[in-house]
Amino acid sequence: MSKKESENGSAESAGECTAGDTKDDKGLGLGVIFFIVAFVICFLSGTLLFPKLLYSKKEQPFNFNHELHVGEAGSCDSCHSLREDGSFSGIPTLDKCMECHTEEPLGATEDEAVFVEMYVAKEKEVPWYVYSKQPDCVFFSHAAHTQVKPGGAGMDCVTCHGPIGETTSSRPYEENRITGYSRDIWGKNIWGIKKHSWDRMKMDDCAACHKTETGHQGYCFQCHK
């Protein structure tokens, strides 16, 4: 019998194990501890460290005070206007800036001095990083969303872009190292959780709003032309 036991030792020991061996329980306990430790480390890394690795922070060429400019110019579309053909001009060109600015600084800020010296004097466009730039495979019409006339949604800029007009400084641009696009598209929250309509600009956000406002989330080719 003892010979037979020794021949089938492994199977029997397994049976004994399921019956409850204190020595083996300790092993399982250590495994559980390892599991928990690894889980916590990886979960925290994935949540806290991963975004820091995924995005590289880039400073804008110089600080831009939106609040000041809105106060001086009036509204968003004073600078970010629709062209005659309905396309959106986006970030103003140097020519647009020079409609108000001159070759001499208008104010006394250091940022304007940089603007005048580095860009106005050299007739060079300011290489702004665009927080809201969507991938090239997406077509988006600002006119259809912002205009009030029949067919237009009459939306406020803030709905998608947030209260950027109230900011006094430019926050760093966070570039996704894989896609090359801004962090603002996915949203600051790495889980993709949003509190405001402007916190994220993913396709699902477009679809959700379209569903609410028009009753249909829209077709692929409407944006992916």
Place this chain on the structure above:
Amino acid sequence: MKVDRRSFLGLGLGAVAGFSVSPVLLKLTDDSSIWTQNWPWTPVPLDGEVMYESSVCSLCPGSCGISVRKIDDRPVKIEGLNEYPINDGGACLHGISGLQYLYDPSRVKTPLKKNGDKFEEISWEEAVSLVSGKLADIRNAGTPEKLACISDKHQGSVSRLFKRLLKSFGSPNFYTMPSLESYLELTAASLHGKGTTIGFDLENSDYILSFGAGIIEGWGSPVACFKANASRKERGATLCQIEPRLSNTAANADRWVPVKPGTEADLALGMCAVILKNNLFNAAAVAGFKGGFNKLTALLQTDYSLSKISEITGIKEADIEDIATQFAKAKMPVAVFGKGRGDSSQSLKELVAVQTLNCLVGNINKEGGAFVQPVKEYLEFPEETMDDIADKGFAQPKLSPYVHDLFDKVNASSQPVVEALFVYQSNPCYSLHDTKAVKQAFGKIPFVVSFSSFLDETAKEADIILPVHTFIERLEDIPSGAGLSKMVVGLSKPVVKPVFNTKHPGDIVFLIAKAIDGSVAQSFEWETFDECLEMAAGNIWGDLSENGYVILSEGVPKAPHEIDVTFLSKAPDSVQPNGDGDLLLIPIDNMRLPSAAQAASPFAVKTISDEELKGKETVVEINPQTAKGLKNYDRVTLTTPLGTAKVMIHLSEGIMPGLVGMAKGLGHSFDNKYVSNKGVNINELIGPVIESGSGLDAAFGIKTKISKA
């Protein structure tokens, strides 16, 4: 507590579970999908404000209106301009790929001076100083007539400024490259008097009798011809195409009549004989014939019997009679001349004979016929200031009537008959017959100045290259011609800032003239070309600058015309091909391959069929009867008196037996890897044949032999 494999399993599972419930996987999946849909290495056109600027294309004599689409001042596309009187929105493949010339790898980026076999970059000041210094030496030596200039045309302000420079310098030696417009003017001069030209009302004619004119292969103003051809079926008009090969035009025609190459003049005269014999002519029109008509009638009766013409041309007697009858009985017939694109060598006998058909049926200055009218001159320049040297030099006889003769003269003389040569908007070292002889002549001319945008075959032979803006970088008046029924002058505008350190050709002429000083400088009082054009265009400048074009004449001309057939009545000889081979090599004009000053764009080269260019090898077309056991894409050696070429064979029932058809416009040798070193330049294999009576190079082919390579 013992660390065993279960502990590690727990560690691994914990890590997997930890990452799985963290946002990592979700985020990486999303990012990788965005990355794969927007490969970072794929160029993406920059976004910006869209603008359209209208201009005129001058890549060929078609003179089409174009609309250049720009994004933030960067041109991105050329389209046909709607409602432009010539092309009304249409565009050809060369026009739409015109932007490729802007960034062409062979562009000359700054003035160059030849140093040994290489070019070295120099400043504009040095370049102008070198040119004006050399010209001053020639003038001081009392031989200003030894300055010659070759341009693509004689119309238009830039060519006029070159001509003006030569005249005020003291030289009559201004030459133009052969073009359809030059042949139209020569034909008109022979039949209707000097200073006139001919247009064909193809869009209204009900019977088009084309003597090899490639109506959909780049002849005349290509887009206008495409449109006229496209409307042919709707109008119920007939196209009868007479040529040795089933070209695209022939395939598109209602009737294709293969004719032995070089016998088209005899065929046209044979048809004239049929029309006269069968009383199919327009009596009123014939009554207006001024000179040589009786002599010509007698000649036609004796030498142009149907049986004889049938034997010469290889066309059945009944067919000749039938076509002549259909042509004469049509309500609005028109006979069209100018083989292929109409800009290569032509026989004046053939051109005049075909136009005589138009005269006989009385369709001159009738709707759907041939329009004969004076060349409209819209530019007015003040008289040149001429000093004694200029007067004396300009009074000297021109070295030769045509450009090919000029190079013969240069080669034949032991002393330099030309001391300095300007070459503008033309590439004679590529596009004239016997390019080897032309290059030899260039070698014998002590000082050659090229005004080219590209380091082409001719620019490579120059001592100085003064690079000019391309057609979309400069202001220029573009007169139409090219056999159109209407005369239009368009305004080509600078739609983009010059990409390289180039200048406007007119401004370069001013710089040179001012540097020569004296009466030459006094003849050029303008500071800029823009100012000069505004002054010279005078009355029409307002409309031209505002609308982009001015119609100089439209509709049936009311101008009286004369008809004088003295040239034909003298029974000029027919041209015979050189060589002693058993086959005849003939050039094939193709819409996809320009063969004059401008080489094809990379895009256009990509559209060439494998039946004309396979890889880097020219493919020649021969009839299976001629092939003698050769198969498609067999390699053979072509031998003509001028040289040999290795080519491939394409068997086609669409070419007459005994002929070898080779595409023109291949075999460039300048530094553009997309265009050059592809195929053979047929002009290296064909030599000029001078037509007696006209002095034109009328070579339509050359005898050749084929041997298996």
